[in-house]
Amino acid sequence: MNKYIKLSLIFLIVIILFVAVSCNKKESYSEKEVYKGNLNIVTDAKYEDQFRTSAEKFKEIYKKVNVNVKTDSNIQGNLKNLLSDNSSDADIISINDENLEYDLNKFKNNILDLTDSVSNYKNTIISNKIYIDTVNGRIYGMPWDASPELILYRKDIFKNENININDIKTWDDYINIGKKISGDKCKNFIGNNEASSNFNLILANQLGTSYFNYNKKLDFNSEKWNRIFELKKQIYNENLIVNFNSEKELIKAAQSGNIVSVIANPYTAYDLMKAMPDSKNMWGVMKLPAFECGGNNNVSIGGINLIVNKNSKNSKLAEEFIKFALTDDNLQIELLNKYGRLPVYKNSYNFVDMDKYIGYFDNKIWKLFSDSQNGAFNIEYTKYFPDIYSEINSFLDPTNIKNKDAKTVFSDIEKALENKLK
Incomplete structure (x- = not known):
């Protein structure tokens, strides 16, 4: 074949490949419509x-x-x-x-x-x-x-108590540890920012429900809410949790050393690092305990x-x-x-940044958060949610849970909301 024909063919192939790559290239923002x-x-x-x-x-x-x-x-x-x-x-x-x-x-x-x-x-x-x-x-x-949820815990305190977090599988395990640490150290075992991480909804999301089920009906007559109620009764009876009204209050308590563990979303974890930069070896991170061994420990609300x-x-x-x-x-x-x-x-x-090791928590915390997000159940809010949210929480406050049974509390909720849900 004539060398000029060969060169022409090679040139043509190069042009074809260039056009193919250009057509398949991801459209850049500069090639899009001009907005102003x-x-x-x-x-x-x-x-x-x-x-x-x-x-x-x-x-x-x-x-x-x-x-x-x-x-x-x-x-x-x-x-x-x-x-x-x-x-x-x-x-x-x-x-x-x-x-x-x-x-x-x-x-x-x-x-x-x-x-x-x-x-x-x-x-x-x-x-x-x-x-x-x-x-x-x-x-x-x-x-x-x-906004997935994890637990940040005082790694130094757990180490002094010879607690291996790998042995913590369920909320019962965590409660037993809390009873020991709170009794020995006179500290609050769990701190939670109720304004962004409502504890009722955290536990409900673990079990795949909320105040409403997937049929958009109140779910308080379900077995799931009976389990939530009984777990909260244990936690409140042992005085293991303190609910704060803002993240600022929660982090202030952590800075004072009065909190052993914190229920945290990504913002809370990030803000804790910024607020306590010299506490690199103090905090560890783990997923929430499950209701039963092998149960769901992924949660995302808010x-x-x-x-x-x-x-x-x-x-x-x-x-x-x-x-x-x-x-x-x-x-x-x-x-x-x-x-x-x-x-x-x-x-x-x-991305690499999502999988990177964060020395402050001695863990790949963003990877843990993303895993929890990906594994979390959908959550139902419904058009009624803002109107009834505070009222439901008032029925599920520590005093009612400590002193009443689940059937009575849930019956009171349904009676109070009967007219609002029509």
Whole structure:
């Protein structure tokens, strides 16, 4: 074959390969539609820095976009005004898990249906979080963060008591250890931030229920809630748990040395490291004990979701921001390392940073959190949840649990809520 023909064929093959690679290459953000304009995000102060960081990264790609992050200490109370068609101050709004279906029931005409816009990436979001945003088969929000629960424990105290955490399989095991340590050291055995990690819902999620079952009916007549009640009775009768009203109070107690173990979500673990930087060899981490040997010890409750104001003139821009903020690889890791925010993007759980050893806890704590998130049951909130949450918790307070039987307490709950659930 003529050498010129050979060279021509080689050149043609190179061109074909180049075109094939270019066509199969993942579309870069710079190749997408050019967005411009102002985008307003309203969130709680706790999440302000996370959204500002996300906004900065978004603007690096979409240079004609200006993202404003505003904080509101009472989003739930102000939601009607934030969603008003006369308002241009809120394109994206963050709301808590427990409020999503409740808010949708009240303001459905003002909350954008995201089903179509997220269809090409919804399967990359962990299923037990996007489940919360799905109502009657339609998606009205996207989860921002994951909030699985682990136990942080005083490794030094456990070591002095010759306690091997590998021997702790069940809550009964943990209670027996607590009785010994609390008696010897006069310390509170378990500390919990009730504001973000409601102990009732933690135990319920372990057993695959909540205040409501998957049929959206109250579940207090179930065997599961009888088991929860009896476990709490043991814990309260032995005075093993102290519930705090905020993370700040919980960490202050940990700093004072009065807490042996802490029920912690990723934010709590991260904030403890920052608050007690010189306590590197003090804290260890483990999954929650199960109800029985071999039982479920994965739990996830709480977090926030992003909804889009249907009246927004920037809804397409808002949808693009949400997609970027949830799926950009580098951003997920930056938010984890800077703020302790556990991503909801499945691919993130395979990143090196999620599997890295954290010397402070002598463990791969982010891997433990992600395993717990992936293994946790879905949780039912329903449109009634915010209206009945406090009332149910008042019936399940330590005094009632210590002094009454489960049948009486659950009967009282159902009577009190009978008219509210119609």
